[in-house]
Amino acid sequence: MTEVPVGRRERKKAATRQAIADAALRLFLERGYDQVGIRDIADEADVSTTTLFKHFTGKEALVFDQEGDREAELVAAVRDRPAGQDVLDALRQHVLDTWLPIAAHPQAAEFNDLVDSTPELRAYAERMWTRHAGSLAAAIADETGVDRDDLVCAALARFVLEIPSLARGRQDRRAAVETLFDLLAHGWKPPSQPPAHP
The missing domain is CATH 1.10.10.60 (Homeodomain-like)
Known part of the structure; x- marks a missing residue:
């Protein structure tokens, strides 16, 4: 046999x-x-x-069936990035490559409504998000040679993970993702105001 x-x-x-x-x-x-x-x-x-x-x-895990893979892919985007590519550019490319197709899926709105309207799923998503933030912050810290509890790495990880949520409702999601990563790369500048008319 x-x-x-x-x-x-x-x-x-x-x-x-x-x-x-x-x-x-x-x-x-x-x-x-x-x-x-x-x-x-x-x-x-x-x-x-x-x-x-x-x-x-359990039942909640059925809704987020691919999150273990997503967490591993997020960490791999930092650790396995091409030589010469900085961490932020690697994360930008990862979000563009992975999140944009998910956001364009025909069931994305229904899925988001299901999670948003179900307290157990919202709580599960929050615990998952926190775990992802910790894993990503640790990977960023390792790659930059600082302690794993580095505040800047933790803040960067949290902001990167928030980008899909911030870009979700925008008409041009790609442009929104790019704008938010540009903010991280170059810092905040006040929006330009039109000149006041007398």
């Missing part, structure tokens, strides 16, 4: 995980978060609840 390659097993696990997450989001958007139970999601994905819990820690 031949052994199943590890790659196939991992692909099958990833496909099951994605099917569960897709089923959960579909049900949450159709019925509302509070009206959907774990059993409903397992049935929709055609898996047992035991299988569901092998992939997800």
Whole structure:
């Protein structure tokens, strides 16, 4: 008997995980978060609840199924950036490459409404955001050779993570992201005022 390659097993696990997450989001958007139970999601994905819990820690985690990958990618954007590229430029490119497609997704508004209107999901998102900020600040500190509790690195990480939220409602999201990174790169300058007329 031949052994199943590890790659196939991992692909099958990833496909099951994605099917569960897709089923959960579909049900949450159709019925509302509070009206959907774990059993409903397992049935929709055609898996047992035991299988569901092998992939997800709880109901909130089903909504943010890719956040572990996003956190790792954020840190990698800093640590694995090309030689000669500074940290801020690497983060700018990462946000443009990863967040703009997410923001343009047809279900983005529905997803944001679901999170914003559900206290448990808002709280989970806040804990996740704080964890991401800590990981990113540590990566920035490591790359710049300062202590991991450096205040400037912590502030930069928090601001970078806030950029998608600040740019979300803008008509030209790319321009908004660029403007906010320009602010970080060059500092704040008061908006120019038209000259006063006598």
